Amino acid sequence: MNNTVDMIMIFLVLTNLALLGLSRLGACIRVAAVQGIVLGMLPLALNRGDIPLHLGLYSAVLIGLKGIVFPWVLLRLLKELKTRREIEPFVGYGTSIALGMAAFVSCIWLGHRLPLPEPGMSALIVPAAFFTIVTGLFLTVSRKKALTQAIGYLVLENGISAFGAAVVETQPLLIELGILLDAFMAVFVMGIAIFHINREFDHIDADKLSSLRT
């Protein structure tokens, strides 16, 4: 099954690069959604032989939340907002992609340093998951719109879920669902906060949130 896993990992890397280069918020949300759906298939692809019920259920919830519910919440929010694209991010799109490539190379190096102890795992899991995490962190710090920062948080979550998928079999379903519930609540609360920011400031530029210093 490693072939499928490798494909998923390559897809993760490609979507990350796309996110780094996109300016339209709607497109960003959709790419993050596709990334979530593909990620939801990872636990199934990692499993050898029959698929146990709890794994199928976990995958279904993962795809449902990250592929459908989160994007739906964010797209609805986008409709309320007056803004459609990220204007003048702190780091330009070309530079972002170049930095992303450099980050990916260091993630591959890191993957060699930290091999998964379990035998037979795809060698791409660790670099691709790390790269997704780095992309998420980068998006949260380098973009001005609160909505893009929330998308960055989602991408970060995706990267962590990729690690989680590698270990999900040994962990009880309840915890995995609890983690997803938290992610859901986080997106929900962030959505409300963005709505308030939009109303209070007439825009969602988080860099205008700067009256509190030292």
Add this chain to the structure above:
Amino acid sequence: MNTIIYVLLFVPAASAVLTLIVGGALVRRTILIAAAGCHTAGTLLAWHTNPGPLLNGWMMLDEPGLLFLTITSVLFLACSVYAFGYLGRESGSEKQDNEEGFLFTNAPEVVFCTCLPAFLTTMTIVTVSQHLGLLWVAMEATTLVSAPLIYFHRHHRSLEAAWKYLLICSVGIALALLGNFFIVIAAAGFPSDDKTMVLSVLLRQAEHLNPPWLKAAFLLCLVGYGTKMGLAPLHTWLPDAHSEAPSVISALLSGALLNCAFLGILRSYQVCMAAGLTLFCQELLVLFGLLSMGWAAVFILGQPDYKRMLAYSSVEHVGIMALGVGLGAGAVFGSMLHAVNHSLAKAMLFMAAGNILAFYKTKTTARVSGVLTSIPMTGVLWLAGFLAITGVPPFGLFLSEFTIVKSMIEQGKIGLGVVFLGILALIFIGMASAFVHMAQGEKNKELRADRGPEPALAILPPMALGAAALMLGLYVPSALGRLLNAAAVLLGGN
């Protein structure tokens, strides 16, 4: 009596739902106090009954858990009494902003009264959980239910603070989740099939954990939960949230929530100790601890806003706690005692700061003077709180800081001790100049005219907390001493 944990979880959760359903401001506030009272009574009962493991060992009150649960519960009780009076004063229509003069409204009181017990529920889960995954889920939930509390005053500054808190803490805690997954990956080599993240299972088979993955896991947990705990340089959300939230919420964030985040770090530290990585973790804890203290000292000196000063003082004290655990030996006991003392003193100070803010309508230190003559009770509390928080004898913080310094000298780390005392002295000077200026000076006549005497509900809770902080400096009750000792032993002290 194992059901006591269920009671501790059920009471605040049920009251959170109840406040949503019932109408009437007074009823909601009464429910809040009743829930807090029941929770504290349940916690006291847990001291006597030693509730055993529940749900396959997922929940248990071990010594560190019981210690932090007690702090949280007592603080919450004091805060709910204070909040009863506070909500009464805050109700009503539009308010004028103290800093910029625009008009704003508060969030509906029902949001406050629902989020507060929900916050207690999630913090209780943090203290009773023995499963690292459950601990993480509860920790993230604390962020989500407390963010609306920070945005209680609906204006742009508190919104900014709430957004920073939400985003920085969520990202930080996401890293801690990664750390938890790394622990599971490190556990791949366990001989038995039992690979769940229950603490006792991990501790039992710790020698089979994969060291490189475990090291990475500890680093991520330290950074992740450290963000929430307010360790420098990850503390950036903390001064904003503490200064913009209502004072009673600041008291809870500082006194209860930071300790809960510390517990998250301590749990991963326990696993690392069992796996023989003690030295690696201790060095990191000492480094972050010292950095936090130094960072706080820089920002406390000349800090123009007294609530922000208290927030930076929290950064200093979580630094001392991390430092104490990192030193090992006797300092771990000091660190545990410090957690108790700091919570009591800091909550007392935030409540007093709330009274000052309500009277003077400003958070700027320079524009407040004569607190002792204008509002004498608060003035006395403010000065007593200053002495307590800077570790002047006979307050409890002196005892705990002294224990930590003593341990440094015993370990031959004289240089570290000198740096530690130097930073404490700097902070003392920085805080003294602000506190003395505020307490002394001319009585403000025009402010006094339209206000009655200080409300009892705003004075009694901080007074009780201050009395407890004073008592702990003179005499540590034997039951508490035993608990602190047992917790310290579990965390590598003696």
